[in-house]
Amino acid sequence: MMEFTQVFVACLCLIVSVTGDPCLIISEINADNPRLDTTEFVELYHTSGQRASLDGYTLVFYNGNGNIAYKVLDLKGHSTDDRGFFLVGSVDMLPKPAILLPPNTVQNGPDAIAIYHSSAARYGEKMNVTAVGLVDAVVYMSRRSGGAEYLAEMLTPGEPAFVEDDTAHDGDESIERCLMSEDRWGFQVSLPSPGQRNNCTPPASPATVPLITELRLGGGPLVLVVLDGRMDRVSVMCGFLSGDQSGAVAVYSGTVREFPVGSALSQVQPLDAFVFAGPGNRPSSNLTETLIPGRQPYQLSNSLREGGFYLSRCGVATWARDPGVFWEAPQTPGQPNQCPWPKICPYNSGECLNIDFLINELNTDTPGAAEDGEYIELWHPSGRRVSLQGIWILLFSAHNNKPYREISLSGHFTTSKGYFLLGSDRLVPAPSLRLPPNTIQNGPDAVALYRSPFGLLDAVVYRQRGSDMEAQELSKALTPGQLPLLEDPEVLLGDEALSRCRGLYAFDLSVAPPTPLRENSCPRPPPPPEGVVISEVSSGHWTNHSLQRGFVELQGPPMTSLLGLVLSVFDHERSGTVIALPLTGFIDQQGFYIIGNVTGAGDRLSVFAKLLIHQFWFSIFFLFFVLCRSDPPRGLYGAHSGNGPVSLSRCSCCEVRSPSSWTSSSPTPQRANLCPSAAFSSHIDICLSPMTTDWHGYSGGQYEFHVPFIGLVIAVFLLLALGVALFTYFYRKR
CATH class of the missing domain: 2.60.40 (Immunoglobulin-like)
Incomplete structure (x- = not known):
């Protein structure tokens, strides 16, 4: 084994992809049927594609109103069918589910459904949401409901709740799990397919944008098939270099004369592109960053079959120019691609196998x-x-x-x-x-x-x-x-x-206390101090001024204990925590506590990077400001870099975690922040005027914002409000 300085660190992460052993997943959910909910169902799928025992698994339904379980099903004694599917659903469902539910059992959202693999005794109705033993979960809501944030945080951290759009299809629709790209899974709304493969079709391209849909690699020349987005027909099919090398295929908007043979790589962005790496080869970084920025080339195996193999666009990712959406599949020129049902485990909170032990x-x-x-x-x-x-x-x-x-x-x-x-x-x-x-x-x-x-x-x-x-x-x-x-x-x-x-x-x-082979006996954490907020932030890297110092100022009730709080410093360049400082001191008599390289600091830091600060019970985000002048806005700006030192100061006492509460100013550690005064504010008129292509105007030293048709909108709104009031009055009189 190597010394610790030579070993790279694997990220501790809740969101993982598992490509090894097959697993049980939630494949499809139909929670909201038209009219009466008599055909709702939950479809499970074992990625082996074969019969598999469900002993040890528990299916739990969570209500987003209170975040508690409203239905718990022990799957002991059940198995998937010979193709790996298992249905739980209404009595009127076809095919008939293995476990029958009364109508209106599966709630419409905001809710969640989760699979656990642990002792069934752990789970019961009315229990709080838990991630212990979690194998897979789906958190969903409708456009009308919202409110599934806590369920998503607990069951699918890093992934928002899926919104079921009941207008996506005429009749009924369901939430179906589909592979997006490489080993990343996602969900889409499609026609229900209980007990069958999901309808995972790649998104349709705009009529004017052709997509690469099929390729043949290895065993001879590479073959390109381009699909015409207007008529769903093959518009181009031609041969290129051998597929056992590294290279790329790109589709551009233009004429052949603009791309002569032997010319250098064009910096014009293609409409679509596919980059591949032959065995033992690697495309140049210029090629990949120009054609597929942020993506990886398709890696060919060392055992290329004689005659090569065919790749089809199968992933449902909506982003463009990603070789990861291509899978090996039969050749189908001029026909819909015959994509296989993937046998890898989903990219979600899952079994936490990348966290591992x-x-x-x-x-x-x-x-x-x-x-x-x-x-x-x-x-x-x-x-x-x-x-x-x-x-x-x-x-x-x-x-x-x-x-x-x-x-x-x-x-x-x-x-x-x-x-x-x-x-x-x-x-x-x-x-x-x-x-x-x-x-x-x-x-x-x-x-x-x-x-x-x-x-x-x-x-x-x-x-x-x-x-x-x-x-x-x-x-x-x-x-x-x-x-x-x-x-x-x-x-x-x-x-x-x-x-x-x-x-x-x-x-x-x-x-x-020691608890070997038992659940840990943990002390209760101290309650978070009330009224403590981050008041000011300054980084030694924001300006080149000799007096620029890095510090964080907390403000709160005098002599408040900070025990139990952890100050975390994040560096966006390192994509992680660079400092995690447990706080043990007290707010001083003036109501301040300083962490950093300044006089009077309670804790001193040797490194203060470009800051994004997060506190365990309260937080501040790195702030940007839109500078509004009489010239067009030029985008987002950070803390200004004038001739003197600069800091970010809270100017609203009670709005925690709100960027609008902050402004840039000169540093004032252990003193009241320098905040804008109403006495020196600029007067702003909001003018109602006809539509104009110029979004702003300047008149008489005042700012004017021209809002097209807003007067008409306000008038209509007032008339509607008056009508409602009159109707309510006469209805009550009757």
């Missing part, structure tokens, strides 16, 4: 000299028995920043609840992997979890009192932006451990 509990220092109760407990978020093949634990020493012990867990499995315990041979309960006493050093040291060959999954850097500085290098490499954790023997009587209590990151471990 987590360090759930760590006990490095036990009472007594024997140190025979130390242990490391791992946990898999699926909450069930999972193989540890390819998983390694590395124990790092802060004295030389190198591993002092490497432990392979291949051949082992978690318990039926997802736990795995390794520790001293006298530990109770008995660990699955026994270690000699005093194996795990007391700190400052680190425990890191790896999956070969992908890299780091999770890590905990821990310390003893007064040893923060010694663990800095380990923290930078394994848990960047986080402070080393302290297993404090003075917090609890007897023994204590670092236990995962709030989330999926190392700083979510808290000192708690």
